[in-house]
Amino acid sequence: MDEEDIYTKIIDAIVSYDSEAVARHCREGMERGMEAIDIIQKGLAKGLSRVGELFEEEQLFLPDLIMAANAAKAGFKILGPEVSRKKGSSVFIGRIVIGTVEGDVHDIGKDIVVAMLSGAGFEVHDLGVDVPTCKFIEKALEVDADIIASSALLGTTMVGQRKIENLLKDLGLKQRFKTLIGGAPVTEDWRKEIGADGYAENAIDAVRVAKKLVEEKKGTNV
Ligand code: B12
Incomplete structure (x- = not known):
């Protein structure tokens, strides 16, 4: 069995809501020396994306989505600590406040981003899901964050990211925090439209962009 087979088994186990099989194959991958983040992206995330397609095609329904999410979480429970374990230097890079915007309870992707950022040397303050706009800013002021990061999974909740930009501007704080x-x-395109400072497509890219934002903010290399 090669790496591709492990990814396929994880995807199949998510689509059949088999938490135990997801966990088993994730462990198997780790024992073979595969990178935890690769198993997350090519196994867990792919499985969920397949479930999303089936949901859109009305072959699956909300309870199925919940069961698939639970199966993916069983895998992330094993892989997450591996990803957030500090790799390389243990130097502090910056402070980030993160959450899923108001009205939105999707947290799997955000949690992966949190693990990657923590592993890369960021101090991460995770506000969880369904976070009101003002909470992001209150927390950022409290901990003197460098970056306010937000996750949105629904077309209808993305507006929460615009609200963060607008509130920062209204409070005269836009220059104080990177978003x-x-x-x-x-x-x-959405980033440009709302005036956020950075956008990343996935958790690996999130680390690269977050480092760049801290660099810009501090005017030094990190
Ligand atoms: C699992 C799931 C759920 C679970 C969530 C469980 C949980 N604890 O998260 C449950 C069952 C609760 C759920 C509910 C709903 N869901 Co849902 N869900 C999904 C599903 C299948 C997977 C999401 C996921 O975890 N993906 C895997 C992760 C790893 O990917 P990700 O979140 O995109 O994260 C990556 C990147 O985006 C990025 N990233 C994520 N966050 C951040 C943040 C920052 C700062 C950065 C830099 C990067 C970053 O990095 C991550 C890792 O690489 C998606 C399908 C899909 N294709 O996304 C639908 C989906 C998002 N859901 C959808 C819908 C419609 C709903 C409901 C409205 C259904 C309903 N009728 O009630 C509700 C809404 C509930 C609410 N108010 O939030 C639609 C949204 C359509 C749209 N564009 O608006 C989707 C796309 C399904 C579909 N194809 O129709 N859902």
């Missing part, structure tokens, strides 16, 4: 946005429907 980073992400989530499946979020794009570079």
